[in-house]
Amino acid sequence: MGLEPSDNQCRLNEYQQVVEDKSGWACNVCGFESQRKSVVKACHPKSQLNRERDTAVTDRDDEHVGFVFPPQMNSKTRTVLTSIRQALEQVNESAVLPTAATALDQHLPNAPEETQAFQLFTHLVWLQQYQVLPGYPVGKTEIGESKATIRQFCNSATQFPGPVSESDIQDSELVERSRMYRRKVLSVTPQFFEQSEIAGENLAFYRDWNVSYSDGWAGVKFCSYSVFGESTAHNTVVRKCRDWLATHPRIDWACVPHTIGAPPTMKTESSTQPTQETGSEPTPNSVYMYDFAGFTGTSQSQLAVIGCVIGSESVREMLTKINHVRETEAVALVIVLNRTSIYTFLYEAHNQGLLQTPVVPTNNVSEYYARLPSIQAVNEEIRERIPEFDHVHFVTIKQLIDDVIAPVDVFPAGFSAGVPVK
Numbered sequence: 001m002g003l004e005p006s007d008n009q010c011r012l013n014e015y016q017q018v019v020e021d022k023s024g025w026a027c028n029v030c031g032f033e034s035q036r037k038s039v040v041k042a043c044h045p046k047s048q049l050n051r052e053r054d055t056a057v058t059d060r061d062d063e064h065v066g067f068v069f070p071p072q073m074n075s076k077t078r079t080v081l082t083s084i085r086q087a088l089e090q091v092n093e094s095a096v097l098p099t100a101a102t103a104l105d106q107h108l109p110n111a112p113e114e115t116q117a118f119q120l121f122t123h124l125v126w127l128q129q130y131q132v133l134p135g136y137p138v139g140k141t142e143i144g145e146s147k148a149t150i151r152q153f154c155n156s157a158t159q160f161p162g163p164v165s166e167s168d169i170q171d172s173e174l175v176e177r178s179r180m181y182r183r184k185v186l187s188v189t190p191q192f193f194e195q196s197e198i199a200g201e202n203l204a205f206y207r208d209w210n211v212s213y214s215d216g217w218a219g220v221k222f223c224s225y226s227v228f229g230e231s232t233a234h235n236t237v238v239r240k241c242r243d244w245l246a247t248h249p250r251i252d253w254a255c256v257p258h259t260i261g262a263p264p265t266m267k268t269e270s271s272t273q274p275t276q277e278t279g280s281e282p283t284p285n286s287v288y289m290y291d292f293a294g295f296t297g298t299s300q301s302q303l304a305v306i307g308c309v310i311g312s313e314s315v316r317e318m319l320t321k322i323n324h325v326r327e328t329e330a331v332a333l334v335i336v337l338n339r340t341s342i343y344t345f346l347y348e349a350h351n352q353g354l355l356q357t358p359v360v361p362t363n364n365v366s367e368y369y370a371r372l373p374s375i376q377a378v379n380e381e382i383r384e385r386i387p388e389f390d391h392v393h394f395v396t397i398k399q400l401i402d403d404v405i406a407p408v409d410v411f412p413a414g415f416s417a418g419v420p421v422k
């Protein structure tokens with residue numbers, strides 16, 4: 001990707017949370033505005049920002065390989081994951097699977113030499129999904145060259161008896177495949193969490209895009225949980241996005257996941273129930289969760305980029321998020337599977353009457369945008385044609401996985417928070 005995170009990234013100092021201007025109060029981090037100081041103060045409190053900053057790519061001595069484990073994670077699970085991560089820090093990438101296997105074997109509640117290859121297999125898939133295994137999942141070109149897949153490793157590790165066959169995988173219902181660009185990658189299923197004695201609860205339960213709470217940030221647990229409830233494909237792209245974004249010279253730190261919006265602190269403003277229905281109207285002070293975020297400014301952290309990896313979200317949900325980013329000064333980075341996904345997204349948004357501007361002068365969205373020479377040109381056309389999207393950049397997973405773009409190619413040279421990107 002050309003650039004590495006720099007040494008002076010990730011400083012968080014001279015923190016001033018709110019500023020007063022003629023229209024009311026504004027959050028210094030994201031620009032969120034309200035007449036009420038208490039609401040703005042709840043937008044990016046230092047404790048939350050520090051917590052999110054702790055999930056950042058930090059300096060090289062303390063770099064997070066994967067995701068920071070959420071504070072609410074079951075303590076037994078956290079202990080297992082932390083000890084495996086520590087063991088992996090001591091070895092190079094070629095020893096990742098044998099080291100993780102030995103460490104897992106010590107935590108699985110089996111008698112000595114009784115861990116089966118299949119049990120090992122499902123737990124390694126779980127570690128892969130949580131981004132605990134450096135270098136995994138392996139890319140298609142790496143398979144067979146220098147790296148074994150988890151399944152190949154389990155079938156060759158003679159100290160763990162039993163096969164891991166394709167029919168074992170299908171019959172077990174403990175793992176499933178999801179597409180990540182050129183290939184499919186394995187994730188664990190809810191049944192896995194029911195069976196495993198070390199994996200703790202299935203954090204997928206906590207996924208929710210619109211987190212509304214009545215008791216301030218202390219009650220918002222969802223933000224740090226969210227990536228742990230997603231598939232391997234989603235999480236791998238999210239991690240890549242964070243690391244990729246952190247290589248931009250103007251980005252000081254990047255984190256996964258990130259929330260913006262002020263949790264209502266007044267009991268009258270919201271019910272005590274989190275909103276579960278994705279189709280419901282968001283409340284004015286809803287907290288929105290995004291997959292990753294980038295911050296800029298060495299003396300004052302400012303939100304510069306908010307990103308989403310499109311997964312199973314509805315178009316309506318994505319548009320709500322994009323509109324919410326628009327209320328801040330940040331750029332909305334939308335990660336889609338491929339170029340066609342951009343057209344599909346536009347077409348759906350247009351077709352459902354969710355856009356105020358016609359997306360194309362003709363009826364055929366794909367045909368119109370497919371004629372443009374590059375994804376960059378598609379982005380420029382969208383930003384010019386659709387004012388609601390003048391802060392949006394689409395990036396494809398192909399571009400990210402193949403390392404064909406650096407963040408400096410996506411954002412203009414003068415890019416930073418507060419600078420309109422045109």
Ligand SMILES: [Zn+2]
Binds near residue numbers: 028029030032043044
């Ligand atoms: Zn804010």
